Amino acid sequence: MKTLLKLVSLAGLTLSIVPPVLLFLGKMELDSMKLWMGVGMVAWLFTAPFWINEKTEEGRSKTEV
Amino acid sequence: MANRFFKKIVGGTNEYERTPVPAASLKGNKSFLGMYAGEHTAGTEFVIGPLFVAHGVAAGDLVLGLLIGNLLAVLSWALITAPIATSKRMTLYYQLERIAGKNVVRWYNLVNALMFCFLAGSMIAVSATAVGIPFNLEMPTLTDWLPRTPGWIVTVLLLGAVVTMVAIQGYNQVSKFANVMSPWMILIFFSAAIVGLSQLGVGSVESLVSVAQEVIWNGVPLPGMSRFSIWHVIFFAWFCNMAMHIGMSDLTILRYAKSWTSGFAVFAGVYLGHFVAWIASGILYAVFLQANTGSQEFAPGPIAYQTLGIAGAVCVVVAGWTTANPTIYRAGLALQGIFPKVATWKITAIVGGITSLAACFPALVMKLLDFVALYGLLLMPMGAVIFADFYFSKKMGFREEGALNSGSDFSLPALLSWVLTLAFCLGLNYFYGIEIFFLGLPGWFVAVAIFVILSKVKYPLAKSLAA
Numbered sequence A: 001m002k003t004l005l006k007l008v009s010l011a012g013l014t015l016s017i018v019p020p021v022l023l024f025l026g027k028m029e030l031d032s033m034k035l036w037m038g039v040g041m042v043a044w045l046f047t048a049p050f051w052i053n054e055k056t057e058e059g060r061s062k063t064e065v
Numbered sequence B: 001m002a003n004r005f006f007k008k009i010v011g012g013t014n015e016y017e018r019t020p021v022p023a024a025s026l027k028g029n030k031s032f033l034g035m036y037a038g039e040h041t042a043g044t045e046f047v048i049g050p051l052f053v054a055h056g057v058a059a060g061d062l063v064l065g066l067l068i069g070n071l072l073a074v075l076s077w078a079l080i081t082a083p084i085a086t087s088k089r090m091t092l093y094y095q096l097e098r099i100a101g102k103n104v105v106r107w108y109n110l111v112n113a114l115m116f117c118f119l120a121g122s123m124i125a126v127s128a129t130a131v132g133i134p135f136n137l138e139m140p141t142l143t144d145w146l147p148r149t150p151g152w153i154v155t156v157l158l159l160g161a162v163v164t165m166v167a168i169q170g171y172n173q174v175s176k177f178a179n180v181m182s183p184w185m186i187l188i189f190f191s192a193a194i195v196g197l198s199q200l201g202v203g204s205v206e207s208l209v210s211v212a213q214e215v216i217w218n219g220v221p222l223p224g225m226s227r228f229s230i231w232h233v234i235f236f237a238w239f240c241n242m243a244m245h246i247g248m249s250d251l252t253i254l255r256y257a258k259s260w261t262s263g264f265a266v267f268a269g270v271y272l273g274h275f276v277a278w279i280a281s282g283i284l285y286a287v288f289l290q291a292n293t294g295s296q297e298f299a300p301g302p303i304a305y306q307t308l309g310i311a312g313a314v315c316v317v318v319a320g321w322t323t324a325n326p327t328i329y330r331a332g333l334a335l336q337g338i339f340p341k342v343a344t345w346k347i348t349a350i351v352g353g354i355t356s357l358a359a360c361f362p363a364l365v366m367k368l369l370d371f372v373a374l375y376g377l378l379l380m381p382m383g384a385v386i387f388a389d390f391y392f393s394k395k396m397g398f399r400e401e402g403a404l405n406s407g408s409d410f411s412l413p414a415l416l417s418w419v420l421t422l423a424f425c426l427g428l429n430y431f432y433g434i435e436i437f438f439l440g441l442p443g444w445f446v447a448v449a450i451f452v453i454l455s456k457v458k459y460p461l462a463k464s465l466a467a
Helices: A002-024 A030-050 B002-010 B029-039 B045-054 B059-088 B092-100 B102-131 B150-169 B172-199 B205-216 B230-239 B260-291 B300-308 B310-338 B344-359 B368-396 B412-432 B440-458 B461-466
Strands: none
Touching (some): A002 A030, A030 B172, A030 B310, B045 B102, B102 B150, B150 B310, B150 B344, B172 B260, B300 B310, B368 B440
């Protein structure tokens, strides 16, 4: 189950960076890019919390600039 | 184990508050690399990059200035903060208490808390610019100091209330959420740069250079804004976290480092957040200005939404919120040092109220560069005091940790170093027109000199030995 969550999270991150690259290369329209980035965000937002805090350090969150 | 380590650092249940960190709890460079990488991609980045564009920074000045300024910041962490942190292994507050005394630390806490409130307020305002998009909220402009509409006030106060309630509930969940969102936010900044450049017509290295120089950072400030030179960029990048490095706040973090070289780990965070993210958000703002010629509107939410869609707007909300929330919590902790008998939730509620009121004023966002510089400047002299006490007490012949070793709760040399340094900086600004970004450097030397001279008078080593 955790492996599946990680795969969806990875897909979410991929969808956050690949569509902009495709837009830059002229292979994707702006509206499609925004849609896929939104899908990527949802994928990351709803899967990463279930595994990421077990792996990464609990950082001193952003009081710095 | 790593989780527990950082919970100790950030949480209210900080261990080793009044004792040096033992060898068993020390951490290697990797731990600090991960932590610093995440924490410098914050809500402020959505404001600082665009403000550089608005201030008419030239492209070459920006890139070179950020490279030099960030390098100086990394060196300040590594060569000034980290060696003291790994030698003393104490929190900033306890170290300061031993040198300056409890009564001086109370004032330091008060100033710190107020600055945290205003910083959190600016981040709530940043989030509000994205939250207001579906409601067609009229956004603030570059020259606004006061709220434009009642709708802005209502949005900010509601958002402030939510953020405060979450802060009252505790800190760890928000901290975990921030960690979850950190990799995604960093990618969004990269995406912003790629999409922005595409929309500005960049298709080759040559066009990248010409667009950067002629469109994005064209060296012409927007109406009503002063022009920034390379020196502004260098000093801002160096001193935007002045409170943390030469101001010594990060003693609390780096005291866990096995070696002083962990101070260099900050380079990852600084070059991601204060180089990539500032450049990316500047590009986003340039796209917005191209699409809205002559617009004075300055609202990170709509700027990100226009280029990246819903992901951009959510990124602004998350970045602002995850910065505001722990900042409110930390302001509460600082105030609790002054009023230890008042319940934590009451203190946090009061801090949240002050923060929400402050957030109503767009001036906090529009003048964020000045505010960040002021925040560091106000706290920096106490870092200089710690530096001088550590390096010069024996060489210059005065007792180290004056308050502790004289059994006092009040050190006049420390207080005067703080007050007189700020008076000196104010004088440079008022009489000679030196901008706030440049005051930190001379101020640091003045603070060190005042502390050494007054400590020699007040706590002479010979007198101590005789006694």
